[in-house]
Amino acid sequence: MRIVQLSDPHIVPAAQQPVHGQDTLERLRAAVNAVNQLSPSPDLVVMTGDQINDGTEASYRAVKDVLTPLRFPCHMAMGNHDYRPVFRRVMLEEPEAASAPYYYALDRSGHRIIVLDTQDEGEVSGRLEDDQLDWLERELSSGLPSVICMHHPPVPVGVAWMDELILLDNARFLRICAAADTLHLILCGHVHHDFRMDLGHATVLTAPSVGLQFRKDPVIRPDGSRVIATDEPAAFRIVDIDGPRWKTSIHHLSL
């Protein structure tokens, strides 16, 4: 099974581009083209959060528009920049603008894909409430080889400013993962960088952003504000999974 992970596109409408100096809309459009031409084709695409930069309806409509030519099913996780009520109304076409967490699981080619919602509304860091962790525990007991997709990394990545902003209060999450020997991969976004952390039988991978990359060492301006973005090109992760075995690569775009 092949998964393409498009993470952190941080879309705003064309008239409001760029975002941190990059045209994130053009970059996502280029990524969709590249994904459509991959061989072998992906079975599915996951977008691991921060689909939009500003929580507005216009931005989600721009995401929807850019994704229209994508030839594969696309599943999304909530990031800290997402806004559930607008996401639900525009992207899921739900009649009510509900703010309930958006988490779900799907089975593909004998694997279970579990998509978590780590958004802690109003915070940059992430959190998982007990209801969702109870559900996760049940989903991981299926016996199928499993992959978790979530925005916030559940463990430190080794960069101080990023590690203040990952999944907080992760103890129960880690206990659940440790008990699930069918869990092999945890795919995350949020840090706009490619990191790998080993958690016993599972591996945590973070992805570069398909919109803009972050610096490990932010530049501090004279006024004290931080420059966190770089001008490196957009990129996405490809993961090929066969039961407990997997391999991965990063696909770099030219813009």
Ligand SMILES: [Fe+2]
């Ligand atoms: Fe992000």
Ligand SMILES: [Fe+2]
């Ligand atoms: Fe984020």
